[in-house]
Amino acid sequence: MAPKDIDRRTILKSCGVLAMSVAAVGQPGRAEAQVQVAPQLGPPSIATRLTVNGQEVAFDLDARTTLLDVLREHLDLTGTKKGCDQGQCGACTVHVNGRRVNSCLTLAAMHDGDTVTTIEGLASPSGLHPLQRAFIERDGFQCGYCTPGQIMAAAAMLEEARRGAPSHATADLTAVLSLTDAEISERMSGNICRCAAYPNIVAAIRDAAEGGAA
Amino acid sequence: MRAFSYERAASPAAAAKAVAERPGARFIAGGTNLLDLMKLGIETPTHLVDVNRIGLDAIAPTSDGGLRIGALVRNADLAADPRIRRDYGVLARALLAGASGQLRNRATTAGNLLQRTRCPYFYETAMPCNKRRPGSGCAALEGFSRSNAVLGASDACIATHPSDMAVAMRALDARVETVSPDGSSRTVPIADLHRLPGDEPAQETVLQQGELITAVALPPPIQGLHLYRKVRERASYAFATVSLAAVLVRGRDGQVETGRFAFGGLAHKPWRVEAAEREVARGPAAVSDLVLAGARTTSHNAFKPTLARRLLAAAMAEAAKE
Numbered sequence: 001m002a003p004k005d006i007d008r009r010t011i012l013k014s015c016g017v018l019a020m021s022v023a024a025v026g027q028p029g030r031a032e033a034q035v036q037v038a039p040q041l042g043p044p045s046i047a048t049r050l051t052v053n054g055q056e057v058a059f060d061l062d063a064r065t066t067l068l069d070v071l072r073e074h075l076d077l078t079g080t081k082k083g084c085d086q087g088q089c090g091a092c093t094v095h096v097n098g099r100r101v102n103s104c105l106t107l108a109a110m111h112d113g114d115t116v117t118t119i120e121g122l123a124s125p126s127g128l129h130p131l132q133r134a135f136i137e138r139d140g141f142q143c144g145y146c147t148p149g150q151i152m153a154a155a156a157m158l159e160e161a162r163r164g165a166p167s168h169a170t171a172d173l174t175a176v177l178s179l180t181d182a183e184i185s186e187r188m189s190g191n192i193c194r195c196a197a198y199p200n201i202v203a204a205i206r207d208a209a210e211g212g213a214a
Numbered sequence: 215m216r217a218f219s220y221e222r223a224a225s226p227a228a229a230a231k232a233v234a235e236r237p238g239a240r241f242i243a244g245g246t247n248l249l250d251l252m253k254l255g256i257e258t259p260t261h262l263v264d265v266n267r268i269g270l271d272a273i274a275p276t277s278d279g280g281l282r283i284g285a286l287v288r289n290a291d292l293a294a295d296p297r298i299r300r301d302y303g304v305l306a307r308a309l310l311a312g313a314s315g316q317l318r319n320r321a322t323t324a325g326n327l328l329q330r331t332r333c334p335y336f337y338e339t340a341m342p343c344n345k346r347r348p349g350s351g352c353a354a355l356e357g358f359s360r361s362n363a364v365l366g367a368s369d370a371c372i373a374t375h376p377s378d379m380a381v382a383m384r385a386l387d388a389r390v391e392t393v394s395p396d397g398s399s400r401t402v403p404i405a406d407l408h409r410l411p412g413d414e415p416a417q418e419t420v421l422q423q424g425e426l427i428t429a430v431a432l433p434p435p436i437q438g439l440h441l442y443r444k445v446r447e448r449a450s451y452a453f454a455t456v457s458l459a460a461v462l463v464r465g466r467d468g469q470v471e472t473g474r475f476a477f478g479g480l481a482h483k484p485w486r487v488e489a490a491e492r493e494v495a496r497g498p499a500a501v502s503d504l505v506l507a508g509a510r511t512t513s514h515n516a517f518k519p520t521l522a523r524r525l526l527a528a529a530m531a532e533a534a535k536e
C-alpha cells in the first residue's frame with residue numbers, strides 16, 4: 001500500500017489496541033448509561049477500573065489523564081472544579097478511599113481499584129449532606145466555584161479530626177484534640193476561596209461539626 | 215504533558231529494575247511534585263513506574279529502639295502516628311507545617327525527600343536555569359532571589375531544597391535506605407543524601423538511576439524539647455522562607471545544655487553544622503556565627519541570616535523558659 005492510500009480509518013482500525021473508550025456501568029451521578037469516546041491515535045493507554053460514587057467504571061485512557069479530567073471530561077461529573085491544576089487551590093478535592101486528595105495532581109491510572117467520591121456522591125437519597133446544608137445556611141460562598149472542593153475537604157477533614165489527627169494549629173501533639181476555629185482554618189488551608197468567604201465557611205464547618213456531620 | 219508509557223510495579227526489586235532499564239524512566243509515588251513539573255514541561259519522563267503498590271507503607275520499630283518509616287508512608291499518616299507525635303515531635307511538627315491536608319494525604323516519605331526546588335526560574339522554562347537545562351546559566355543570580363540560598367551555593371545555582379520534613383530528619387540524623395537495580399541495598403545518612411549544587415546543580419542527590427528509596431530509619435528517640443519553627447509568606451500552605459528544626463536539652467542551671475539545629479530555606483539541602491552545636495553553652499550568637507559562616511547573600515535575600523539567627527535565639531530562649 002502506497003503511503004497516500006493509508007487513510008485515517010485504516011490507521012484507526014490497525015490501532016484498535018490504543019482505542020480510548022470509557023465504558024461506564026451506569027453513569028455515576030448522571031443519567032446516561034454509556035460514554036464512548038472516539039478512538040484516537042496517540043500515546044500509550046492504560047486500563048483502569050474505578051468505583052465512582054458507588055458505580056464501577058472501566059476505561060482505557062491516555063496514561064496522562066488525571067483523575068480530575070476523568071471525572072470532568074469523561075464521566076461528566078463537573079461538580080469537581082479545575083482551579084489551578086497544580087495542587088495550589090483545592091477546588092479539585094475529592095475522596096479516594098475515604099481520604100481527601102487533589103484530583104488534579106494524580107493520574108487516573110494510579111487509582112486502579114480505588115473508590116472515589118465526588119460532590120455529586122456526597123448527598124444521600126434522603127437529602128443534602130449536613131455540610132451542604134450548613135454551607136447554604138451560613139452563606140459559605142459567593143461565586144460557588146471553590147465550594148465543592150471546600151465541602152469535600154471539610155467532610156474528610158472532620159473525619160481526620162474525629163480520629164484525633166493533629167494539625168499545625170494543635171498546641172499539644174499528644175492531648176485530645178479540640179476543634180477550635182483556628183484548627184478549622186488551618187486544616188482547611190488547602191482550599192483557597194477567591195471570594196474570601198472564609199469566615200462563613202468556618203462557621204458552616206463548625207455548625208456541621210457540632211451537629212455531628214460527615 | 216509529554217506522552218509517556220506507564221507501568222504498575224509489583225515489588226521494590228521490579229520497580230528498581232524497570233527504572234534502570236530505561237534512561238528516561240522515573241518512579242512515581244504521590245505524584246504531587248513530579249506531575250506538577252511534568253505539566254509544566256520541566257520534567258519529561260518517557261516512562262513512569264508507579265510504586266504505589268509495592269508495600270513499603272508501614273512504620274515499624276527497629277532493633278536499636280528507633281523507627282523505620284516505609285518509603286510509601288504518606289506524610290499525613292507519618293505526622294499522625296502516635297509514636298512520631300510522642301517521641302519525634304520535631305518531625306510531626308515539620309510535616310504538619312508543610313503543604314495542605316490533601317497534599318499530605320498523597321505525598322510520600324521518599325517523594326518528599328526528593329521533591330525539587332521552588333526557585334522561580336526553575337519553574338519558568340523560558341529562562342536560563344542550570345538545574346533544568348545544564349549549561350544555560352542561572353537566572354536567579356541577577357534575578358528575583360528572595361527564596362534562594364545563602365549557604366553552600368555556587369555560581370552555577372543558588373537554589374534551596376524546599377522540604378520541611380527533610381529538615382527535621384536532618385536534625386534527627388535519619389538514615390535513608392535504598393535498593394539498587396542489581397538487588398544490593400545501602401544506607402545513606404540523610405546528611406549525605408542531597409548534594410550541594412557545585413558545577414552540576416542538576417545532580418541533586420547521590421542516588422543512581424533506578425535506585426529506589428525503601429525506607430527512612432530514625433535513631434532511638436532523643437529526649438528534649440522538639441521544635442519546628444517555619445517563617446513563611448502566609449500563615450499556612452506556603453513554603454518556608456527560613457525554617458528551624460531543633461531538639462534542645464536544658465541543664466540544671468536552666469540554660470540550654472545541648473542542642474541540635476537544622477535549617478531549611480538556607481541551602482540546597484537541610485543545613486546543619488554539628489561543630490556549632492558544641493558551642494551551645496556560649497549562647498545563640500556564637501552558635502549562629504558558626505552555622506552561618508561563609509553565608510553569601512543577594513540583595514533580595516540579605517535578610518535570611520538575620521532571620522536564621524533570630525529563630526535560633528528564640529528557640530534557645532523558649533527551651534530555657536520551659
Ligand SMILES: Cc1cc2nc3c(=O)[nH]c(=O)nc-3n(C[C@H](O)[C@H](O)[C@H](O)COP(=O)(O)OP(=O)(O)OC[C@H]3O[C@@H](n4cnc5c(N)ncnc54)[C@H](O)[C@@H]3O)c2cc1C
Nearest residue numbers: 087243244245246247248312313321322325326377378427
Ligand atoms: C501547592 C503545594 C504546596 C506545597 N507545600 C509544601 C511545603 O510547605 N513544604 C514541603 O515540604 N513540601 C511542600 N510541597 C511539596 C510536597 O511535600 C511534595 O510534592 C511531596 O512531598 C512529594 O512527594 P510525592 O510522593 O508526591 O512525590 P512524587 O511527585 O511522586 O515524586 C517526587 C520525586 O521523587 C521520586 N521518588 C518517589 N518515590 C521514590 C522512591 N521510593 N525512591 C526513589 N525515588 C522516588 C520521583 O521519581 C520524583 O522524582 C507542596 C506541594 C504543592 C503542590
Ligand code: SF4
Nearest residue numbers: 333343344352371372
Ligand atoms: S538558582 Fe538553580 S534552580 Fe534557580 S535558576 Fe539558578 S540554576 Fe536554576
Ligand code: FES
Nearest residue numbers: 083084085090104
Ligand atoms: S485544581 Fe487541583 S488544587 Fe487547584
Ligand code: FES
Nearest residue numbers: 142144193194195
Ligand atoms: S465562593 Fe467564590 S471562590 Fe470561594
